[in-house]
Amino acid sequence: MITRFAPSPTGPLHLGHAFSALTGQARAQAAGGSFLLRIEDLDRARSRPEWEAQIFDDLHWLGCRWPTPVRRQSDHLADYEAALERLAARGLLYPCSCTRGDIRAALSAPQEGVPVGPDGIVYPGTCRGRPMTSRRPGDALRLDMARAAELVARLAFTETGPGHAGRHEVRTAELVESAGDIVLGRRDTGSVAYHLAVVHDDALQGVSEVVRGADLFEATPLQVLLQALLGLPTPTYHHHDLIRDAQGRRLAKRDDARAIATYRAEGMSPAEVRRMFGFD
Numbered sequence: 675m676i677t678r679f680a681p682s683p684t685g686p687l688h689l690g691h692a693f694s695a696l697t698g699q700a701r702a703q704a705a706g707g708s709f710l711l712r713i714e715d716l717d718r719a720r721s722r723p724e725w726e727a728q729i730f731d732d733l734h735w736l737g738c739r740w741p742t743p744v745r746r747q748s749d750h751l752a753d754y755e756a757a758l759e760r761l762a763a764r765g766l767l768y769p770c771s772c773t774r775g776d777i778r779a780a781l782s783a784p785q786e787g788v789p790v791g792p793d794g795i796v797y798p799g800t801c802r803g804r805p806m807t808s809r810r811p812g813d814a815l816r817l818d819m820a821r822a823a824e825l826v827a828r829l830a831f832t833e834t835g836p837g838h839a840g841r842h843e844v845r846t847a848e849l850v851e852s853a854g855d856i857v858l859g860r861r862d863t864g865s866v867a868y869h870l871a872v873v874h875d876d877a878l879q880g881v882s883e884v885v886r887g888a889d890l891f892e893a894t895p896l897q898v899l900l901q902a903l904l905g906l907p908t909p910t911y912h913h914h915d916l917i918r919d920a921q922g923r924r925l926a927k928r929d930d931a932r933a934i935a936t937y938r939a940e941g942m943s944p945a946e947v948r949r950m951f952g953f954d
């Protein structure tokens with residue numbers, strides 16, 4: 675069993691992250707396996723070395739231990755580019771120059787609301803069919819979901835988390851409507867999208883159970899599809915409940931009040947934080 679905690683260093687580690695990391699570590703330990711830490715810093719505009727340093731420090735304080743060196747995604751951009759090229763070689767990608775404004779304008783009936791899938795607004799397909807040779811600097815790369823559905827008809831994964839435990843089967847054709855042609859190469863940074871980097875790294879690092887918040891459950895079929903298209907194994911998934919504040923709202927990165935650093939500054943002990951979640 676190999677689990678991992680894969681934070682993005684774009685803000686302070688808060689209670690929700692602590693719960694995720696402790697759950698990942700506990701599940702690995704219970705199975706005699708190992709727990710990894712990975713830094714997902716592909717969003718260069720929002721990632722900061724200070725946040726990364728704080729993540730290491732807070733996790734250590736909480737009692738998490740992990741093997742070093744820690745994989746930091748921004749050090750491995752060539753790996754992700756190679757994965758994109760493999761998808762492009764199978765005719766699965768096309769360049770897209772649409773801005774958010776273009777996409778909203780192309781979605782004809784705004785009174786019916788914009789269709790939103792697990793990866794955001796469902797793309798109306800304006801650039802679909804453009805050859806890769808027409809890619810210009812600043813173009814995004816999108817996955818041609820209908821073509822993906824031709825290559826991979828069915829997806830399956832096993833969930834061990836509390837909300838959706840069991841075997842899940844999805845027909846890829848359903849994703850054509852529900853998710854559409856998701857972005858895999860990003861126009862703003864020239865880098866790859868999170869879904870691609872995450873499946874690449876989980877496979878490379880031998881992660882056998884992905885432990886993360888329930889907010890990513892809906893995106894899991896997209897990631898399982900990318901595994902199938904890239905010939906990568908599908909791990910088991912464990913989506914844990916989200917930690918909420920007293921008003922029942924999800925914690926966000928900007929909720930500094932819930933930052934582990936705040937609890938530390940107020941004199942709370944790591945054992946007390948762990949006990950809050952029922953660990954120890």
Ligand code: GLU
Nearest residue numbers: 680681682714872885886
């Ligand atoms: N890096 C992602 C985040 O901070 C989590 C990715 C994952 O656990 O699959 O939200």
